[in-house]
Amino acid sequence: MECFDLAQTLECGQCFRWDLQPDGSYTGIAGGRMLNVSAENLTEVLKDPFWRRYFDFDLDYEKIRRELSRADPVLAEAARFAPGIRILNQDPWEALCSFILSQNNNIPRIRGIVARLCEQFGEETDGVRSFPEPAALRSLSEEDLAGVRCGFRARYLLDAARRVDSGRVDLCALRTVPVAQARETLMTIVGVGPKVADCTLLYGLHRLEAFPMDVWMKRAMKTLFPGRAPESFGRYAGIAQQYIFHYSRMNPQLFQKEA
DNA sequence: GCCCAGGGTGTTT
DNA sequence: AAACACCATGGG
Numbered sequence: 001m002e003c004f005d006l007a008q009t010l011e012c013g014q015c016f017r018w019d020l021q022p023d024g025s026y027t028g029i030a031g032g033r034m035l036n037v038s039a040e041n042l043t044e045v046l047k048d049p050f051w052r053r054y055f056d057f058d059l060d061y062e063k064i065r066r067e068l069s070r071a072d073p074v075l076a077e078a079a080r081f082a083p084g085i086r087i088l089n090q091d092p093w094e095a096l097c098s099f100i101l102s103q104n105n106n107i108p109r110i111r112g113i114v115a116r117l118c119e120q121f122g123e124e125t126d127g128v129r130s131f132p133e134p135a136a137l138r139s140l141s142e143e144d145l146a147g148v149r150c151g152f153r154a155r156y157l158l159d160a161a162r163r164v165d166s167g168r169v170d171l172c173a174l175r176t177v178p179v180a181q182a183r184e185t186l187m188t189i190v191g192v193g194p195k196v197a198d199c200t201l202l203y204g205l206h207r208l209e210a211f212p213m214d215v216w217m218k219r220a221m222k223t224l225f226p227g228r229a230p231e232s233f234g235r236y237a238g239i240a241q242q243y244i245f246h247y248s249r250m251n252p253q254l255f256q257k258e259a
Numbered sequence: 260g261c262c263c264a265g266g267g268t269g270t271t272t
Numbered sequence: 273a274a275a276c277a278c279c280a281t282g283g284g
Contacts (some may be wrong), residue, residue, distance in 0.1 A: 099266095100266095103265080103266035104263090104264065104265095104266050104267080104279075104280090104281095105264055105265080105266085105281080106264035106265085106282085106283075107265075108283080109264080109283080110264090110265085112282090113281095149280080149281065150280080150281085151280025152267095152279045152280050152281095154280090156267085190268085191266085191267060192266095192267080193266060193268085194266090194267095196265095196266070196267085212265070214266080215264085215265070216265065245265075249265090
């Protein structure tokens with residue numbers, strides 16, 4: 001399967017609960033299930049409807065990559081660099097929290113914070129530690145979250161928990177409303193700006209037109225696609241964004257000559 | 260010690 | 273609207 005690479009998909013910065021094992025497989029938790037997945041058992045894993053959907057296996061990434069590549073040679077180069085990336089169908093609430101925690105932070109530390117959050121406040125069933133539900137966080141104080149060591153982001157996490165748990169932000173409804181409106185709704189949460197909102201839309205709600213612009217993407221757009229608007233990439237702009245993000249992080253020398 | 264990390268908020272020009 | 277300090281924390 002050329003259009004599905006586990007390392008590219010699980011290590012491209014969209015998820016934070018998958019661990020590379022010594023044997024090259026990945027162990028992770030999603031939707032209250034634990035999975036060990038590798039190139040060897042992938043076909044078997046994809047027979048399970050939950051994982052099939054999680055890994056977005058029914059979307060034809062080969063075709064999308066061809067379309068995107070045909071439209072732009074630079075994008076074609078970026079896509080060629082990691083043709084096996086897929087956009088996961090993560091839980092919207094977990095994605096929202098993960099990217100709230102991501103702000104002004106680095107990926108290894110985000111992973112640690114998410115792990116501690118699950119360990120301290122997630123429910124354990126059959127040895128699987130779930131991501132804590134909004135109701136489990138709603139009534140906590142910032143001091144209660146001290147052990148998670150997420151710093152100033154604790155306040156943001158709690159505001160998100162309260163708004164989601166109360167229904168003022170209905171994550172499920174955001175799958176179908178116009179994307180601009182969904183974005184605005186997410187941004188009513190304190191600590192959620194354009195970038196975190198777009199990450200939630202893309203990775204949690206599978207709104208593939210969302211185009212998160214972090215520091216890497218800003219550099220990449222200026223250098224590789226000067227003057228080009230994210231919307232110009234079309235309804236799969238989010239997938240284009242993922243190719244560009246990964247390409248940029250793997251080739252930082254592209255941006256060295258700033259002065 | 261300094262700088263940066265998949266940013267956002269509040270304040271100042 | 274654009275620039276800026278500030279926000280906790282940890283790693284290089």
